[in-house]
Amino acid sequence: MRELFEFRIWEEYAALLFRPDEHKSSGLSRKVLIYADDLKLIEVRKLQERLHSEYGKGLYSSWDIYRTYCKAEMEASPWFKLRIRSVFEPAGEECGTIYDEAKACPICHSGARQVTALYLPTSRIPKMKDLSATIAGEMVVSHKLVEAFQRHKVTGAEFAAIRSKRSPDVETPDWYQMIVPNTGIRIVPPTRTGIKPFDEDHENEQRCERGDLIGLNLLSEVSFAKETADDFDVQASAQFVGLKSGLLRPERVIFFSQRVRRLLESEGLKGAELEVAHSV
Numbered sequence: 001m002r003e004l005f006e007f008r009i010w011e012e013y014a015a016l017l018f019r020p021d022e023h024k025s026s027g028l029s030r031k032v033l034i035y036a037d038d039l040k041l042i043e044v045r046k047l048q049e050r051l052h053s054e055y056g057k058g059l060y061s062s063w064d065i066y067r068t069y070c071k072a073e074m075e076a077s078p079w080f081k082l083r084i085r086s087v088f089e090p091a092g093e094e095c096g097t098i099y100d101e102a103k104a105c106p107i108c109h110s111g112a113r114q115v116t117a118l119y120l121p122t123s124r125i126p127k128m129k130d131l132s133a134t135i136a137g138e139m140v141v142s143h144k145l146v147e148a149f150q151r152h153k154v155t156g157a158e159f160a161a162i163r164s165k166r167s168p169d170v171e172t173p174d175w176y177q178m179i180v181p182n183t184g185i186r187i188v189p190p191t192r193t194g195i196k197p198f199d200e201d202h203e204n205e206q207r208c209e210r211g212d213l214i215g216l217n218l219l220s221e222v223s224f225a226k227e228t229a230d231d232f233d234v235q236a237s238a239q240f241v242g243l244k245s246g247l248l249r250p251e252r253v254i255f256f257s258q259r260v261r262r263l264l265e266s267e268g269l270k271g272a273e274l275e276v277a278h279s280v
Contacts, residue, residue, distance in 0.1 A: 002067070007060040010061060045197075077276040078258050079229070079277040079279060080260075080261055080275060096119040099112040100115045105208060109250070119163050122172050125140055143175070185229050191223045
């Protein structure tokens with residue numbers, strides 16, 4: 001596995017670390033890609049910590065982590081964590097979808113239950129992806145994906161027709177919400193969560209004392225207790241990652257089996273980015 005960090009470093013600080021011709025600049029920030037084993041990553045961390053402690057400022061405006069695997073690693077893993085990068089607006093709540101907040105954790109507000117159909121303007125759904133998500137984490141899949149999952153008898157995923165925001169009584173024929181009712185997988189160490197790549201939230205500001213919310217962001221590959229996994233091809237974690245802020249909601253981690261990975265590949269289904277998940 002190779003781990004690649006992407007930062008959008010503010011241009012005013014980029015010169016402290018890089019030559020003027022290094023990495024692509026947008027004027028305000030510079031897109032920087034650094035592998036985890038590159039010593040330059042240590043320099044980025046030190047400068048971020050210095051700017052934060054001395055001036056209360058951040059080195060970068062955004063960040064992301066990409067993990068790539070060789071073919072043998074992908075073939076050998078029984079389980080994968082799903083990541084959906086194609087995220088769009090609006091959220092279902094903006095279009096009439098209702099959640100029962102009484103079912104949510106009173107501390108971190110994770111786990112509110114969706115009690116109506118998912119209402120969305122279908123014109124906003126990414127047409128070139130078979131799997132995408134709203135900013136609230138509502139998973140949207142194409143008819144092509146639903147048909148493939150049903151034809152291959154994939155277990156653990158349910159599909160509900162999305163209703164149009166403009167015509168609430170009309171079910172859309174091309175798009176469905178994917179629902180994962182099996183939520184028993186327990187995420188365990190050495191999984192790391194935190195606020196940012198160099199901030200693992202040792203003060204537990206973004207964690208729930210009841211254990212429902214385990215962190216704001218995943219900072220590592222995911223490990224789970226193998227005895228908590230069932231025999232379904234699609235499963236979800238018992239715990240949540242993220243935060244409740246406006247329309248944003250904490251989300252469960254979704255796991256796909258090796259059989260689903262091969263299906264996505266053979267059917268040419270787009271939109272699912274998979275990382276190796278470890279059972280311990």
